[in-house]
Amino acid sequence: MISRKHLFPIFRIVFLLSILLFLAACEHSPEIDPGPLAGFSEKVTALVTTTVRGQLRDNPPKQTLLAAQLPSFEKTVTMNQLMDDLKGIDPLKNLAYLIEADIMFELQKPEHHYERSNFNSSEVQRQLVSAILAGMKKALAQLKGGKDGK
């Protein structure tokens, strides 16, 4: 018969082995990336990122121009104000229309009923401005190949 004295080291080994197995299992089932986007803001940012990146790719002067305007865009309160500011810069005018198309596309969906009904509220406007700005920054970072572009 195995004595208590002999059993203790066996339990210890079993315990350690189970921790090792648990860690190994964790390593083999990493968290799935990318997970789907759920919210309105996240989706607007994704669309705007692609639009800005596609329009400014191979055009460093426009990239510099947009990057220089970002601090002033940060001060805008509504989407219309931000779009008007963008349309005021001739080389970036077309970009403003495309961003508007992105937002309208997302907004017309049934799942964004809340944002559509409360479109003029300060909450939704603030959300929109920050989603657009996040998209612009992400696109510029991706064009530069920076880590923020991920």
Add this chain to the structure above:
Amino acid sequence: MANKRALVLSGGGAKGAFTAGVVKYLMVELGLRFDIVVGTSTGALIAPLVASQDIANLIHFYENVEQQDILTNRPDLLAFLFSDALNDTKPLERLIKKFFGDRRRYERLLQSSTEIFVTVVNMQTGEIGYGNQHRDSKPVLLKKILASASVPVMMPPVKIGKHQYVDGGVKEIAPLSKAIDEGATHIVSVILSPDSEHRESIRKEFTSSMDILKRTLELLTDEIVDNDLKIAMVYSEAIRYFYHIKTNAKEKLGLPDSQIRKLFTGLENPFQGKRILGITTIRPDEELMDSSLNFDPDKMREMVDKGYKKAKEVVSQEITQGTGFFEPVNG
């Protein structure tokens, strides 16, 4: 009969990022909607997102996915000898469940007016089959999406019932014929390789059997795509030709409709119920990448932008030619 617009999405793994760019231009910028979406392989992953108009998630997926999110390597020699594939697709299976299996997202797919078809090949019968949101149950459709993306040997076949299913691209990379069978009147086809005029020849000499096998598969794949497109084009031209014969008989020979119909009675009409078809093909001018399993986010973002640009170029050419295919449809 109303016009039916179809989007046909070919296979090509990571090159599907090009399709994401094309779709973004067509649906977000142009406001187009499709009645049918037929997808093979990577196109099968895109089809449900197009039907639910979830373009943000479509581009998010193709701009951020990496190889480990799709498959995990099995030790080469052991896998080759003792298992059904060189890689494991558990990560892709989880990704499919996460993107399409979610109750609310799946509900949107069921309610969508866009019908999707994902192509699969039955390993036992050798027949091509399709997954559809209304004809298949949710678990079966999710399995068919996975099967459609499962390149044989690289990825394991997917078992549904008693049969194993693999990538529909084995037999049909650009599934235009399904769109025709479903009554499409205008097909926008996205193909992820350049046409024969733009294909570059390879100058090196092939010395290893693996290289020769890889090159042979490439040539076979190009041939399947060319044939898929050629069959649809010939079909479309034939319908147009018969239409012109009938019109000439009426206008130039003054024959009444009843006599024209008599000319065709007793003959089996292979074009019964089919209408003149418009086909728009959007494909890159050069090879997008060497390996379709190279999921590099930087390269994929570049491909999204290339797809967007190419779609814009093709559409503006068609608008100039006055084909009438790209008049916005309110969806």
